Amino acid sequence: MHENLIAYINQHTTSPLTIEEEALIVATFQPKKLRKKQYFLQEGDVCKYVGFIIKGAMRQYSVDDKGIEHIVQLYIENYWASDRESAVMLTPSRYNIDAWEDTELLVATVADMLGLIEKLPSFGQMTRLMDQRSFIVSQRRLNSTISNTAEKRYEEFAAFHPQFIQRFPQHLIASFLGITKETLSRIRKQASK
Amino acid sequence: MHENLIAYINQHTTSPLTIEEEALIVATFQPKKLRKKQYFLQEGDVCKYVGFIIKGAMRQYSVDDKGIEHIVQLYIENYWASDRESAVMLTPSRYNIDAWEDTELLVATVADMLGLIEKLPSFGQMTRLMDQRSFIVSQRRLNSTISNTAEKRYEEFAAFHPQFIQRFPQHLIASFLGITKETLSRIRKQASK
DNA sequence: CAAAAGCGTTGATAAATATCAACGCTTTTT
DNA sequence: AAAAAGCGTTGATATTTATCAACGCTTTTG
Numbered sequence: 001m002h003e004n005l006i007a008y009i010n011q012h013t014t015s016p017l018t019i020e021e022e023a024l025i026v027a028t029f030q031p032k033k034l035r036k037k038q039y040f041l042q043e044g045d046v047c048k049y050v051g052f053i054i055k056g057a058m059r060q061y062s063v064d065d066k067g068i069e070h071i072v073q074l075y076i077e078n079y080w081a082s083d084r085e086s087a088v089m090l091t092p093s094r095y096n097i098d099a100w101e102d103t104e105l106l107v108a109t110v111a112d113m114l115g116l117i118e119k120l121p122s123f124g125q126m127t128r129l130m131d132q133r134s135f136i137v138s139q140r141r142l143n144s145t146i147s148n149t150a151e152k153r154y155e156e157f158a159a160f161h162p163q164f165i166q167r168f169p170q171h172l173i174a175s176f177l178g179i180t181k182e183t184l185s186r187i188r189k190q191a192s193k
Numbered sequence: 194m195h196e197n198l199i200a201y202i203n204q205h206t207t208s209p210l211t212i213e214e215e216a217l218i219v220a221t222f223q224p225k226k227l228r229k230k231q232y233f234l235q236e237g238d239v240c241k242y243v244g245f246i247i248k249g250a251m252r253q254y255s256v257d258d259k260g261i262e263h264i265v266q267l268y269i270e271n272y273w274a275s276d277r278e279s280a281v282m283l284t285p286s287r288y289n290i291d292a293w294e295d296t297e298l299l300v301a302t303v304a305d306m307l308g309l310i311e312k313l314p315s316f317g318q319m320t321r322l323m324d325q326r327s328f329i330v331s332q333r334r335l336n337s338t339i340s341n342t343a344e345k346r347y348e349e350f351a352a353f354h355p356q357f358i359q360r361f362p363q364h365l366i367a368s369f370l371g372i373t374k375e376t377l378s379r380i381r382k383q384a385s386k
Numbered sequence: 387c388a389a390a391a392g393c394g395t396t397g398a399t400a401a402a403t404a405t406c407a408a409c410g411c412t413t414t415t416t
Numbered sequence: 417a418a419a420a421a422g423c424g425t426t427g428a429t430a431t432t433t434a435t436c437a438a439c440g441c442t443t444t445t446g
Contacts (some may be wrong), residue, residue, distance in 0.1 A: 089329070145339070147371075185394060314406090382425085
């Protein structure tokens with residue numbers, strides 16, 4: 001169960017975890033299963049947990065006045081699910097996070113994460129890298145959104161994230177790209193000619 | 194000159210810098226002046242420097258096939274200017290960063306920054322916080338972009354970033370929001386009624 | 387197994403936004 | 417001081433994207 005997480009940490013650090021450190025990781029992260037559609041975080045709650053996905057797929061989204069969902073993040077295996085904004089700022093979340101497929105997670109509290117960062121240099125290094133990469137990916141996506149047409153955005157997305165295309169239905173991809181499902185359907189029709 | 198930076202670090206850490214640590218900061222960060230329009234980073238170069246703005250204003254932008262600039266970031270006093278993507282991944286930057294006003298910076302190399310993070314716990318703490326906040330701000334902006342109309346996006350931006358509205362011309366704000374200057378002009382006209 | 391919900395597609399139409407061109411005003415450059 | 421460049425605005429028009437409604441197919445649910 002925890003092997004994936006250990007391997008993941010070791011891949012993202014310069015010095016691998018010692019046996020004792022591994023034990024601390026195992027003791028800290030609790031396995032948890034979510035059924036499809038089950039919430040991991042609900043809008044309005046302060047995010048107190050971080051989940052590492054062992055198996056499954058999740059999504060993070062806001063809901064506007066009209067009740068329309070807007071996907072800000074898609075998660076699959078080896079991704080960290082949580083609302084960093086809420087967890088860091090200790091503010092109520094503007095997002096929901098739920099399971100799109102039945103999902104197995106390893107869960108730690110935000111407080112536990114801070115403790116691990118203190119105690120394990122490797123863990124601190126890994127989370128720092130995650131923070132940096134999250135920003136990088138987000139900025140790229142932002143740049144793509146303000147620079148490109150919907151069509152180009154979809155092409156780029158499909159090229160760089162084929163895993164997501166296979167895994168999530170089109171209407172979620174459309175939402176992630178900031179367009180309607182109808183528009184995406186038409187874009188794909190055009191492109192296939 | 195370095196007082197702003199020292200104060201900034203102390204504001205973003207739990208334990209203030211010691212005298213020795215302050216000396217190390219001062220020794221590491223070199224003052225640098227940029228004239229208006231001067232580049233701090235050019236597209237295609239690997240970002241090797243990080244600049245803390247003492248006085249002035251800068252912008253970071255990509256240029257598309259048609260030669261149109263798309264602003265991904267605006268910087269003023271107490272902001273850190275750099276392309277994190279290029280600096281972390283060691284890849285050629287897709288962005289330009291230049292001075293919008295005459296600007297005074299304190300500059301360190303990316304390598305120096307890594308050294309400081311190793312040596313000074315406070316500095317490590319501060320940069321971690323910066324990484325987290327950058328992501329948070331970016332994700333908020335992304336959510337706003339995919340969820341709202343141009344009008345709402347501008348309202349939100351004006352409400353949360355009045356400093357930028359005063360400091361940068363409208364066509365840069367428009368680009369930052371992902372719309373044309375004409376559209377922003379019309380939005381403002383509407384809103385003023 | 388039947389009913390319902392989820393998904394992708396298509397058509398007709400409306401709304402949002404971009405494009406192109408022109409103008410007046412201010413600031414910067416020569 | 418004159419010329420050029422930068423900025424914001426407006427009008428006319430084109431393009432992109434959203435909205436609303438309907439349909440067929442598949443998957444899930446009762």
